[in-house]
Amino acid sequence: MTDDIKSAHHPEIGELEIAAAELPDDTLARMGLDAVGASQWRIVWRRLLRHRLAIASFGILVLLGVIAVFANVFAPHGYATQYLSQQLRSPGAGHWLGTDTLGRDELSRLIYGGRISLAVGFGVALSAGVIGTIVGSLAGFYGGRLDTLLMRVTDLFLSIPLLVILIVAATLLGGSVLDIVIVLSIFFWMPLARIVRGSFLSLREKEFVEAARSVGASNFRIIVRHMLPNAIGPIIVNVTLAVAEAILIESVLSFLGFGIQPPTPTWGNMLAESRDLATTAPWLVWFPGLCILLTVLCVNFLGDGLRDAFDPTQDLIKR
């Protein structure tokens, strides 16, 4: 498996080794390419490790993920438990981040809400990533009617503002977590499909594809083993960034009341509930927003780092 990817990505890997002998000792190391014998993933990982902001962001995201997955362990109270005698407490002992109108613990709701928001983000990015990659590679490889159809449909949806079409679609489908993931996925795969299509169009003309075809490789094998590994960089970067976008859009939808419906907490509908209380309980506005901001910022930094790590022309040390 690793051999295959390597030979696809660096068809002249042997020549590179010979050429490496003539370069100054640290040139390849500075480009993160010293691991000539290592797989593509190893090289990307090494290059990513040099991007401190991206690694720190990755760490924070893992931490948020763990807290969200084990929400029932980390949350001090239930997300729907009402302490009716303690409504609208400001942050302090007992309730670290205060309580809302119904006396529910804000911290616990943030943790459970994070579970939903992150699940929507990753669910949408993953499903959109899979659909976008499949449609994009087929359209780019075969061209023809599928390609024309893809381009026209995406053009059409580009002429309606994304939020508008999402509001309409969400009204049609409903307000459960799954509904919202489906609605967002339907409209998130299209930009990715266009990107994948673009790289497949140029890869189609490369010599190694011709070489693979000349030894009798099937179309499926050429797409999966030879072309996809070469297009994987932009796919991973865009899927990562889609996580941030999906979290933001979900929160906006829920904020406007067309997204995930209460009592299921998400950072977006928590903000919606806090809107009328902005002047009496400002902490209810601050915390969910800070959670969204932190997550989105981390995802964007990670995406930025991945973009650099996948770009072989980037010299990572001399910045």
Place this chain on the structure above:
Amino acid sequence: MGQYIARRALVSIPVLLIASISVFAIVKATASPVAAIRSNPRVSQAAIEKYTHDLGLDKPPPEQYLTWLGNFIRGKWGTSIVTGRPVGPDIRDGLFNTMILGITSFLVSIVLGVGVGIFSAVRQYSFFDYLSTGSAFLGLSIPVFWFALILQIVFGLYLTNWFHLATPVLPTAGMFSPGATGIDLIDRIRHLILPVTVLSVQIVALYSRYTRAGMLDVLHSDYLRTARAKGLNERTVMMRHAMRNALTPLVSVAAIDVGALAGGLIVTETIFSWPGMGVLFISAMENGDYSVVLTWMMIVVAFVIVFNLIADILYAVLDPRIRYD
């Protein structure tokens, strides 16, 4: 060139038609014009059928579409089932109010974004460059609606509390003070400040990035060296030679963005209770107000398509390197 413009304009017509079919199909699937009266127990079945017939809803969908399209083009946009008023004036007012907010933010953003972008490109890797890059990153990551809420708290609550003011420093909702008569320009501008800030933060972040990238592309080009070698002063080199080429891509991006304004301010308008297109759309969606939603979406889509056309034409006019035959 004339031929290119004519051909490009002709292509927009089928796009508009296909978009109108999709909009019609989508809205028909979401909202029914008789849903509201059907749920009313005091309306008889016969009355519902008469109403359905009057609206032409018993005809096959393609015929309904053609009837609607004919009426839409002639400006017969129907009446709202919620208010009973014709849709036209509501859309016109909404569009006007949205454009006041949108165009103001757009002008502020263009000036700031281009300024910041040029300055950070000319002083690449300076403190200012890093600061603007960092702020742009933050500006693009901050959730718009949350930023709007925070501004409302800061100006509506914190500042009044800290300085013991009788009234908020800036109004946090609406287009003008309640009870105001006539048009008080100062009052209008004060109401514009917060929503414009919210909208501008994102656009400035985006445009300063575009401008910076565009400027960096041209700064090291041969024709700039030639211009300097001719002995032109730095100001002329920047303004007449560098900026012209660096800003060409931004012009078409900006044209597309102006088209998107019509339906693109939903969140900001909702939070600041700005009576524009966004607020109109949200309330129409909540009430299942069929005619309003249909007309609204068609107008918004038409705006987007027409301004995309303008963007393409501007690009062709501004960049003579591009040939289209």
